[in-house]
Amino acid sequence: MSANNTSGLPQVSNRLAYNAMRHWKERLIEALLLAAAAVSVLTTLGIVYVLVSESVSFFSHVSIVDFLTDTQWTPLFDDAHFGIMVLISGTLVSSGVALLVAIPMGTIIAIYLSEFADSRVREAAKPILELLGGIPTIVFGYFALLVVTPILQAILPGLPGFSLLSAGLVMGIMIVPYIASLSEDAMRAVPMSMREGAYAMGSTKLYTALHVVVPAAISGLAASYILGISRAVGETMILAVAAGMQPNLTWNPMEPAATITSYIVQVALGDLPHGSIGYQTIFAAGLTLLLITLVFNILGQWLRAKFREAY
Amino acid sequence: MKPLTTEEIRSVIARGKFKDNLFKATGVFCLALALVVIVALIADMVIKGSERFTLDFFLNFASRRATQAGILSAWVGSLLVMLVTALAAVPLGVAAGLYLEEYAKRNWLTNIIEINITNLAAVPSIVYGLLALGIFVYQFGFGQSILSAGLTLALLILPIIIVSTREAIRAIPAMIREGSMAVGATRWQTCRYHILPYAMPGILTGVIIGLARAIGETAPIITIGALTFIAFLPPVPFTETGEGTAGLFDWVMSPFTVMPIQIFNWTSRPDPAFEVNAAAAGFVLMAMVLSMNAVAIYLRYKMRKNIKW
Numbered sequence: 175m176s177a178n179n180t181s182g183l184p185q186v187s188n189r190l191a192y193n194a195m196r197h198w199k200e201r202l203i204e205a206l207l208l209a210a211a212a213v214s215v216l217t218t219l220g221i222v223y224v225l226v227s228e229s230v231s232f233f234s235h236v237s238i239v240d241f242l243t244d245t246q247w248t249p250l251f252d253d254a255h256f257g258i259m260v261l262i263s264g265t266l267v268s269s270g271v272a273l274l275v276a277i278p279m280g281t282i283i284a285i286y287l288s289e290f291a292d293s294r295v296r297e298a299a300k301p302i303l304e305l306l307g308g309i310p311t312i313v314f315g316y317f318a319l320l321v322v323t324p325i326l327q328a329i330l331p332g333l334p335g336f337s338l339l340s341a342g343l344v345m346g347i348m349i350v351p352y353i354a355s356l357s358e359d360a361m362r363a364v365p366m367s368m369r370e371g372a373y374a375m376g377s378t379k380l381y382t383a384l385h386v387v388v389p390a391a392i393s394g395l396a397a398s399y400i401l402g403i404s405r406a407v408g409e410t411m412i413l414a415v416a417a418g419m420q421p422n423l424t425w426n427p428m429e430p431a432a433t434i435t436s437y438i439v440q441v442a443l444g445d446l447p448h449g450s451i452g453y454q455t456i457f458a459a460g461l462t463l464l465l466i467t468l469v470f471n472i473l474g475q476w477l478r479a480k481f482r483e484a485y
Numbered sequence: 486m487k488p489l490t491t492e493e494i495r496s497v498i499a500r501g502k503f504k505d506n507l508f509k510a511t512g513v514f515c516l517a518l519a520l521v522v523i524v525a526l527i528a529d530m531v532i533k534g535s536e537r538f539t540l541d542f543f544l545n546f547a548s549r550r551a552t553q554a555g556i557l558s559a560w561v562g563s564l565l566v567m568l569v570t571a572l573a574a575v576p577l578g579v580a581a582g583l584y585l586e587e588y589a590k591r592n593w594l595t596n597i598i599e600i601n602i603t604n605l606a607a608v609p610s611i612v613y614g615l616l617a618l619g620i621f622v623y624q625f626g627f628g629q630s631i632l633s634a635g636l637t638l639a640l641l642i643l644p645i646i647i648v649s650t651r652e653a654i655r656a657i658p659a660m661i662r663e664g665s666m667a668v669g670a671t672r673w674q675t676c677r678y679h680i681l682p683y684a685m686p687g688i689l690t691g692v693i694i695g696l697a698r699a700i701g702e703t704a705p706i707i708t709i710g711a712l713t714f715i716a717f718l719p720p721v722p723f724t725e726t727g728e729g730t731a732g733l734f735d736w737v738m739s740p741f742t743v744m745p746i747q748i749f750n751w752t753s754r755p756d757p758a759f760e761v762n763a764a765a766a767g768f769v770l771m772a773m774v775l776s777m778n779a780v781a782i783y784l785r786y787k788m789r790k791n792i793k794w
Contacts, residue, residue, distance in 0.1 A: 210580030215601050221613075221616045282508075286513070290512060302516065302520050305778070306522065310700075310771070383508075410609070411749065439611070443707060456615065
């Protein structure tokens with residue numbers, strides 16, 4: 175400020191002007207940051223908009239009843255059938271196989287790491303699990319088709335070159351780290367005093383783990399299983415590579431079959447014109463997939479709320 | 486009840502100990518199985534693919550002849566897509582994380598954003614591909630370009646970056662903010678000069694983990710319609726192409742392929758000669774992903790050692 179400014183008034187107004195500018199700049203930055211945070215909401219709205227709008231035009235050609243009850247899925251043939259159950263069966267069978275591997279294995283590893291292993295083993299095991307969780311799914315697909323399938327064929331003669339079984343097994347291994355690390359976190363959150371109480375009554379470590387720690391952490395375990403189910407249902411590349419892509423209404427894991435996700439890949443690999451009925455089927459399939467994962471997530475939240483134990 | 490004899494008590498304890506040890510063995514077995522899978526996977530790719538680890542493999546385009554096919558367009562494509570992904574996802578993710586931790590008031594809007602981010606993390610990646618096909622490829626008219634792919638993967642890893650940013654910011658004690666504001670800094674100045682620099686290692690870890698996830702993603706990129714056979718590179722800025730000088734950003738609109746799609750293409754061919762290529766390319770992709778993860782793990786380790794408030 176200049177020295178001949180005796181009244182002091184301009185000084186004050188300058189400072190106020192500076193403050194006001196500062197205020198506006200702050201508001202602008204806050205608005206920009208809010209806009210960035212809103213992108214995630216826009217993403218969700220975009221997903222719902224795209225899936226629903228394309229599905230609406232799909233369902234103006236195909237009735238919902240046919241979609242849910244037809245036992246054939248031949249959308250690109252002249253005699254077109256749109257029975258989504260065909261794809262859902264493939265998705266459920268492969269996910270079932272994957273979960274039969276991932277849930278026991280993930281839970282055992284979690285109990286072992288949280289209740290039995292000493293800190294050295296735990297420090298060594300964490301990077302192994304992280305590594306396993308970081309392997310790209312296309313590499314797992316390669317592994318399922320070219321390594322696991324030949325091994326399985328040696329054990330189970332008659333297993334075809336593409337099968338839900340080998341894809342599902344490898345998918346299970348892929349999901350193990352997610353279930354193991356979430357379950358372990360849940361069990362380590364159980365207070366030490368509960369274990370000490372059980373030990374004081376003469377329980378063994380295993381008895382304490384299975385009858386005290388697991389029941390106390392059950393809501394966290396359920397959440398990890400639900401995440402595992404979501405991963406299995408949404409997994410794409412392992413199935414596209416190793417399970418074959420022909421639609422097949424089956425509950426037998428020894429057969430090849432298409433899933434919702436591998437059907438979308440198959441169509442995307444071809445050259446379907448924008449706006450054709452074949453193009454719309456992948457959005458109807460995607461909407462079905464999203465609804466299935468949504469149902470499991472709601473179920474998971476309900477389970478968590480129902481069995482939540484607070485200490 | 487009859488009291489137990491010493492012998493009986495001993496046998497009860499022995500049985501309990503035996504069960505404990507049995508379970509321990511099962512646990513070690515399950516962990517070992519996970520390790521075996523990783524080792525088998527890497528060993529298989531190294532052994533099968535070893536004959537392709539030559540300079541030519543990295544400098545050749547895809548070819549119909551397995552022995553002459555290479556991954557040039559694939560790794561260049563992967564790097565360029567990652568560049569777009571990082572440029573889009575990092576500013577958006579960090580800004581969103583900063584907003585939620587430092588600015589957001591507890592109201593319904595904040596709640597919606599938080600629930601939304603949790604739910605987005607559970608959406609299957611192929612659904613992002615459908616979103617991108619509908620919005621980026623057709624509505625915005627970006628076509629099947631590097632731009633579409635980069636933006637798709639950016640949306641996919643946004644939740645990872647937001648969550649790690651928030652965790653890193655939350656670890657900074659309140660006294661840092663109070664000190665900054667006490668000397669007259671505004672909220673933004675506090676974030677700009679204190680919060681962001683201190684949170685940077687944590688944010689960086691999240692960014693690297695997110696990019697490592699993105700570089701291995703196949704499904705969403707296939708869904709937007711990436712080509713599997715590309716025998717050219719995107720135009721380099723300011724060089725002569727067939728249609729005149731390429732602009733600075735022409736490459737973002739170029740068709741492309743990426744490593745996972747190249748592997749998928751080679752894996753699904755019936756000719757076993759291409760298996761070798763798939764194995765070699767798979768190993769290169771694994772090496773990229775694992776080295777990124779290793780950097781992230783190292784950063785996290787260093788961070789834990791260095792931080793003393």
